[in-house]
Amino acid sequence: MTEKILGEVQPAVPFYKSPERFGGMFGWIFSTDHKRIGILYLLSILFFFLTGVSLGFLMRLELLAPGPTLMKPQTYNALFTLHGVIMIFLFVIPGIPAIFGNFFLPIQIGARDVAFPRINLLSWWIYMAGALLALLSLFTGGGPIDTGWTFYVPYSLRTTVNVPLAVFGVFVLGFSSILTGINFVTTVHWLRAPGMTWFRLPLFVWSLYATAWVQILVTPVVGITLLLTLLERLVGVGVFDPAKGGDPILYQHLFWIYSHPAVYIMILPAMGVISEILPVFARRTIFGYKAIAFSSLAIASVGSLVWGHHMFVSGQSDLASLIFSFLTFLVAVPSAIKVFNWVATLYKGSIEVEPPLLFSLTFIFLFSIGGLTGLFQGALALDVHLHDTYWIVGHFHYVIFGGTGFAIFGALHYWLPKMFGRMYRKKISYLAWAVIFVGFNTLYFPMLILGWEGMPRRYYDYLAPFHTLQLISTIGSWILIAGLILMFVNLFYSIFKGERVGDNPWGGATLEWQIPSPPIRENFEKIPTVTRGPYDYGCS
């Protein structure tokens, strides 16, 4: 990709060994190195992921049999709320941009760091502050929140649990998201290496760029909404409460104006990861580079206009429902463009099924199920039947866990050897993948059937006819967790004890594979000059 980046190879000092202003732990939490910040995010986000998994595990355990088994209904309400809040706001939304975006965006465009390294560090601190506030809400005030992760009014205004602190925590997290967005947009505009034109950008960078704009433009909306909720709760301003002349539908509009695009904040970077992995393991250039790049922008823009499909039965006007339904079907088009281009990339490639590719292929499969089930809900009449059932829960987990979750696993398997210079045991990876795949489908597919049959979501209990499928689903959660443990132990072990691999174990053509593994402090000895596209295998 570059003429010659490492003219004279010196013994490279890995970024995590290069001297910082402070030693020890302070060297990490006060470092402005984008790679160290990426690792900080990796650790904190994985910690919250495991917390969220544990909460989900407890919920499934409660649903093992009808009737009360483990906990009281109020505890269950708190569990699904926390599971949602932690997974959405602390894991999937920051997930890929904060971990892999921070680590690889500057390297992939040939820069030494992001545009604002200190703001980058600040955004991690804000993320941690928001997370701590949200966690603090569990033990103070009226106890853990029970509103569901959507904080719908008027319930969230009236319940006695500690909504204000949790909502304030999410409000704070928003700033972290906005700052990361501004940082990435500026970095992509300003810090591209000579010769790195817009259409030579790796597709991962394109997807981060589109995501960053969504983060900048829609996150303030949720900020204002949560602030209004706080004002209403604490000083009694009547904005959302119908008893005070407010409008609860207004809350839903404002909340989903952010939270639907937030789903694209979650999935777009994941699509970027897949576009990055596929060409490397098919050994050929990506099919339809521009179509994939522009479909990211199309998803980001059209996806910002579909929020009303969450409100088909909330009592918005029929006309609005009709338009939102139409736009929802429309947004499936750019998503499908990506899927077709990925499949076309594999066609006639010389495919090597390494673990990253396996996770990427699984992404395409599970995301397609998630995407297609989404179209069911987008149909106005059918949504009346499916709304607020397990179908929605199943659909959402197929898209977000089957999609973004598997992309994160794929990204870990793809980039970990670059980050630490060591390889995990591939056989264990294959095994872990198989267990996760089986567990995932055993856990979530029954939910689609349950929802179709009428099992409402967020219920503590269920009727006897639902028992078999609920039981299968709970068993699925055990298989899934076993697979996750296997995968994380394998990856974690490899960081310290894995076999050393060279700078480019996969034969990737993008810039990060042309520098030492692990990368050095400022990535490049000399800023490279780029002379060809990111997936050009013909002339290297």
Added chain:
Amino acid sequence: MGILLKGYSTHSKGEAGHSRALLFLGYLLFFSLIFPQPGLYSHVDHSKDQKGIGIDEKLGQIIPLDLTFQEETNHSVPLKKLIDRPTILALVYYSCPDVCSFLLHNLAGTLNQLPAEPGKEYGVVAISFDETEKPELAREKKKLYLSMIEKPFPEDAWRFLTGDQENIQKLADSVGFRFKREGKAFQHPVAIIILSPDGKVTRYLYGMEFLPFDMKMAILEASEGRVGPTISKVLRFCFSYDPKGRKYVFNTLKVAGIVTFVCGFAFILFLVFKSRRRHPEERSSE
């Protein structure tokens, strides 16, 4: 009621002193987050405080069709003679200085665009809940609002009725419409009610502005006797001072939205047109 008024007066405050008020709110917010007091926001049912006015939806119930009202022509007529097709029912009072006239005005506008045949596919009935109002006033209003409809509209398709207190109260109770006299004026919710040909309540449309498409759907449902979910429950109440007090909130949101977009646009212009920062060695390499 007290809380209701308080809620409104918050919006109608002047712009002056806002920054100080915001600062104060900031402090309040901060301290209430640190020391949450359950009493401040514990389970309070606000609906009881405004017992006087509001709407208790009676979807699916049949209104008493034997109640009689006065037509504009001064004839007494039972409701069952008027409600024999899907019917849009508007409870108003004709001398209302505020929202009732907006409501009827907007209703006339919607009927103008409604793709359905008045008098055949649907009828409209406005009934005054002020028992002191007479058919003469109703006749005047009928002339006024029918003149706003530009397409041919049979006179019989929109009735303007008046009645005595007993009948009014019975009708209002049957559709869950709670209003209160205050001197010469009234406090009352603002909504229209869709009735099926046999007098069943099938939908409530809240607020003062109605989309023709929504109205058409509501009429279709009513013609089949199907009960529909409530559309956009923006309960607007009529007060003698500021019926659109909540504009303040919407304006804040509008301004915030526009500012965000302007900043975003300025940001992209800045990024595109300002020359890139270059590392010294990078510059030399070009």
